[in-house]
Amino acid sequence: MRNLNEDTITQAVLERNSGMKDSRLKEIMASLIQHLHAFARETRITEAEWEAGIRFLTEVGQTCSPTRQEFILLSDTLGLSTLVTAQNHRKPPGCTEATVFGPFYVDDAPDYELGADVGNGMHGEPCFVSGQVRSITGEAIPGAKLEVWQADSDGFYDVQKAGGPQQGRGTLHANSAGRYHFQSIVAESYPIPHDGPVGRMLEAMGRHPWRPAHLHFMVSAEGYETLVTHVFRDGCQYLDSDAVFGVRSSLIANWVRHDAGTGPNGTACSTPYYSLAFDFILNPVADAARRSA
Ligand code: BEZ
Ligand code: FE
Numbered sequence: 001m002r003n004l005n006e007d008t009i010t011q012a013v014l015e016r017n018s019g020m021k022d023s024r025l026k027e028i029m030a031s032l033i034q035h036l037h038a039f040a041r042e043t044r045i046t047e048a049e050w051e052a053g054i055r056f057l058t059e060v061g062q063t064c065s066p067t068r069q070e071f072i073l074l075s076d077t078l079g080l081s082t083l084v085t086a087q088n089h090r091k092p093p094g095c096t097e098a099t100v101f102g103p104f105y106v107d108d109a110p111d112y113e114l115g116a117d118v119g120n121g122m123h124g125e126p127c128f129v130s131g132q133v134r135s136i137t138g139e140a141i142p143g144a145k146l147e148v149w150q151a152d153s154d155g156f157y158d159v160q161k162a163g164g165p166q167q168g169r170g171t172l173h174a175n176s177a178g179r180y181h182f183q184s185i186v187a188e189s190y191p192i193p194h195d196g197p198v199g200r201m202l203e204a205m206g207r208h209p210w211r212p213a214h215l216h217f218m219v220s221a222e223g224y225e226t227l228v229t230h231v232f233r234d235g236c237q238y239l240d241s242d243a244v245f246g247v248r249s250s251l252i253a254n255w256v257r258h259d260a261g262t263g264p265n266g267t268a269c270s271t272p273y274y275s276l277a278f279d280f281i282l283n284p285v286a287d288a289a290r291r292s293a
Helices: 009-016 023-043 047-063 070-077 080-088 197-204 285-292
Strands: 126-135 145-149 169-173 179-185 214-220 227-233 256-258 273-277 280-282
Touching (some): 047 070, 047 197, 070 080, 070 197, 145 179, 169 179, 214 280, 227 280
Parallel strands (some): 126 280
Antiparallel strands (some): 126 179, 145 169, 145 214
């Protein structure tokens, strides 16, 4: 293959890859190459612009660390994460909808008994969260595992603060009636990390970095599709402009504010506190397998 030009280069690259053994990888690479080339043709990208793009991606990579995943922020802010989530988690009506995972989950969150304070000293107004985990067919799912994580009232997750205790995250198990409850702090809106290349990209695009107030959940039980989702706080000003496009109307709940007094678990609250009730409806695995086929 010689003398390739702007009309023949795409086909030449595809042919060079024709011997790939992994047929799925071959399909993905062929599509990626064709779309990348189409993008360069459509925009008639200049060398200076191409170099700026390479510099940007280099900075995205250099910004990544064990506690900072800039590529996930890039995927999230370009809507790619929501697209991937949506097409991999089609659920029957009535199931709790999935939304973006985000970069702040950890898989060794502390175990808590029902009713415990997963805030674990995190700064913020108390919030009492409760609900039930059920199947789409209505029956309770005893012992369902709930992993929860959230930012503090300043908008930071514990993993963003080097060396501190695990706060605002925990693993609980629903009781024999599928019910769960725990204490934490009320979620507030916060900006995604925007002091790096993705933040500069958002600014260049005239966009803000804010996410509406939310609690993250991962809910799992044997025989059911694992649900990764959020519960959003009704009334938040960023519900219609989430920086990462994660809001779904069905996930917005009323976080009820109460005057200072005794919380639902008997805890004395010297400040106003909130309560949130939210049920999770899981999709049986057989149905999940059929829908993604
Ligand atoms: C989060 O909600 O934790 C999050 C999601 C996407 C990007 C950054 C943060
Ligand atoms: Fe979050």
